[in-house]
Amino acid sequence: MITLKDIGVTFGSANAPIKAVEEVSLSVDKGDVYGIVGYSGAGKSTLVRTINLLQRPTSGKVVVAGQDMLALKPSELRAARKKIGMIFQHFNLMDSRTVAGNIAYPLRKSGLSKADIQQKVADLLELVGLSDKINAFPSQLSGGQKQRVAIARALANDPDVLLCDEATSALDPKTTLSILSLLKELNERLSLTIVIITHEMQVVKEICNKVAVMENGHVVEDGNLVSIFTQPKERITKEFINTATHVDQALEKILSHPTLLNLQGDDTLANISYVGSNTSEPLIATLSSQFHVSTNILYGNVEILQETPVGNLLVILSGEPAQKQKALSYLASKNVAVDILTSQSEKVIQFRQKQKIS
Amino acid sequence: MMSQFLNTYFSNVIKIQDEVLESFIETIYMVLLTAVIAGILGIFLGIILVVTGPKGILVNKRIYNFLDQFINIFRSIPFIIMMTLIVPFTRLVVGTSIGTSAAIIPLIVGTTPFFARQIQNALLEVDPGVIEAAEAMGSSPLEIIFRVYLKEGLTPIIRVSSLTIINLIGLTAMAGAIGGGGLGNLAIARGYNRFQSDVTLVATLLILLIVFISQALGNYLVKKTSH
Numbered sequence: 001m002i003t004l005k006d007i008g009v010t011f012g013s014a015n016a017p018i019k020a021v022e023e024v025s026l027s028v029d030k031g032d033v034y035g036i037v038g039y040s041g042a043g044k045s046t047l048v049r050t051i052n053l054l055q056r057p058t059s060g061k062v063v064v065a066g067q068d069m070l071a072l073k074p075s076e077l078r079a080a081r082k083k084i085g086m087i088f089q090h091f092n093l094m095d096s097r098t099v100a101g102n103i104a105y106p107l108r109k110s111g112l113s114k115a116d117i118q119q120k121v122a123d124l125l126e127l128v129g130l131s132d133k134i135n136a137f138p139s140q141l142s143g144g145q146k147q148r149v150a151i152a153r154a155l156a157n158d159p160d161v162l163l164c165d166e167a168t169s170a171l172d173p174k175t176t177l178s179i180l181s182l183l184k185e186l187n188e189r190l191s192l193t194i195v196i197i198t199h200e201m202q203v204v205k206e207i208c209n210k211v212a213v214m215e216n217g218h219v220v221e222d223g224n225l226v227s228i229f230t231q232p233k234e235r236i237t238k239e240f241i242n243t244a245t246h247v248d249q250a251l252e253k254i255l256s257h258p259t260l261l262n263l264q265g266d267d268t269l270a271n272i273s274y275v276g277s278n279t280s281e282p283l284i285a286t287l288s289s290q291f292h293v294s295t296n297i298l299y300g301n302v303e304i305l306q307e308t309p310v311g312n313l314l315v316i317l318s319g320e321p322a323q324k325q326k327a328l329s330y331l332a333s334k335n336v337a338v339d340i341l342t343s344q345s346e347k348v349i350q351f352r353q354k355q356k357i358s
Numbered sequence: 359m360m361s362q363f364l365n366t367y368f369s370n371v372i373k374i375q376d377e378v379l380e381s382f383i384e385t386i387y388m389v390l391l392t393a394v395i396a397g398i399l400g401i402f403l404g405i406i407l408v409v410t411g412p413k414g415i416l417v418n419k420r421i422y423n424f425l426d427q428f429i430n431i432f433r434s435i436p437f438i439i440m441m442t443l444i445v446p447f448t449r450l451v452v453g454t455s456i457g458t459s460a461a462i463i464p465l466i467v468g469t470t471p472f473f474a475r476q477i478q479n480a481l482l483e484v485d486p487g488v489i490e491a492a493e494a495m496g497s498s499p500l501e502i503i504f505r506v507y508l509k510e511g512l513t514p515i516i517r518v519s520s521l522t523i524i525n526l527i528g529l530t531a532m533a534g535a536i537g538g539g540g541l542g543n544l545a546i547a548r549g550y551n552r553f554q555s556d557v558t559l560v561a562t563l564l565i566l567l568i569v570f571i572s573q574a575l576g577n578y579l580v581k582k583t584s585h
Contacts (some may be wrong), residue, residue, distance in 0.1 A: 053494060094488055096509050106496070153495075
């Protein structure tokens with residue numbers, strides 16, 4: 001549906017160029033909800049603007065719905081843009097028009113009669129659940145309602161693609177979830193392809209099936225959501241995932257209270273993560289009954305990503321070293337990733353020894 | 359009682375009632391005609407400044423810089439000097455350099471650059487995000503000008519228009535100084551030169567009346583258009 005090839009965007013003068021986006025290639029298939037995640041300044045907003053050419057790339061190729069966007073004449077580009085909806089962080093509604101006026105704005109010259117436009121506006125408002133606000137002005141709406149109007153407006157010309165530029169970043173968590181579930185519903189009902197730009201991994205986790213991670217103008221890692229979440233390769237990807245799963249926070253919290261940890265010299269502190277069907281097996285019980293390795297669970301978390309459960313457990317494993325080794329290989333055979341936190345556990349043990357001496 | 363009061367304190371005004379009324383109408387005529395012509399020119403130039411300016415929808419450095427400098431220069435010339443400076447041009451257009459119709463030309467030249475700058479500032483108040491959204495929806499530059507800039511910017515446009523009209527009323531009084539007619543002329547030719555200070559007072563009150571009405575109308579429209 002969308003193919004970006006070797007996209008580069010350079011700002012500034014020739015002698016002091018600022019490369020906002022460099023050598024980015026990615027492809028979004030029809031029906032995808034594609035997340036592009038990165039910190040502010042990573043170049044993700046610039047990148048998404050190259051899709052509808054609000055930002056012309058300095059180099060590279062943009063193909064949307066089979067059309068080479070950079071080869072279009074101005075009038076053809078405007079026609080192509082009507083099929084690419086876009087919503088924004090600050091909604092960008094027109095304050096001088098009512099909700100109905102805003103939604104009808106892109107429908108002028110669409111060939112629809114006045115009555116057809118009225119009907120379409122009513123249908124779109126029903127779709128986003130705001131039928132009662134048809135004659136309200138944007139200033140009378142809450143943030144979440146404004147974004148719903150913006151979504152209805154973006155959908156007015158029945159686009160194939162919806163671009164979301166930090167669309168939930170100005171909303172509170174509860175409203176964010178309701179907007180995301182609306183987007184998900186639109187994705188399923190209208191088979192709308194959605195590209196989401198965000199700095200919140202929570203958003204990606206909630207609705208995306210594919211994700212690309214951006215840093216310094218580059219896409220450092222991309223792939224389908226579950227594999228990125230379960231096997232992240234880059235440091236920044238791991239950082240983002242941790243912000244969504246809270247494993248790091250939990251680990252930090254636990255380690256900041258070493259007195260609470262009953263960690264002995266030969267115990268193993270580990271982070272166990274597992275994906276999919278393994279979640280339904282009683283792993284911990286098996287460790288105990290089969291290998292006589294006792295497991296002390298310090299923290300646990302299960303996420304459902306794309307209907308796939310992904311679990312994280314922070315545990316202390318104690319038992320005979322040989323048995324522990326067998327237990328670990330058993331876990332590996334079950335496709336459960338075990339990350340042994342050697343350095344952290346050493347710190348805790350050192351701390352405890354110091355306390356004993358004093 | 360009332361007529362006695364008027365005869366005592368406003369004897370000169372009473373004597374030239376018709377002239378006062380005529381001057382009042384002349385001032386209104388100059389203000390309205392200039393407002394319409396300079397209004398159209400100013401909005402046109404203001405729009406060009408905004409769309410060709412930095413981050414505009416049709417960026418064009420050459421047009422923008424030229425217009426920007428042009429406006430700066432014309433705004434810097436004091437009005438009373440400019441009136442005399444463009445006398446040849448006024449003669450060419452109107453045929454004479456004296457009278458109300460002749461005053462219209464310098465008034466337009468004096469008001470348009472000021473108003474163009476005001477319009478530019480008013481339109482720059484329109485949220486750039488809304489302009490971007492309109493572009494993303496496939497609006498053409500003309501559509502963005504008429505359906506977004508002028509509509510979204512209506513409230514600040516009205517605000518700067520009422521400011522410009524009040525400014526313009528001041529200029530018409532000055533135009534009176536070199537024979538432009540109107541209340542300014544009346545106050546100077548009669549009130550000042552012939553020591554008829556009651557005429558000056560009445561001319562002032564009438565000018566204030568026009569200013570207050572313009573201001574009130576502006577405020578009312580601002581209130582009505584802002585949501």
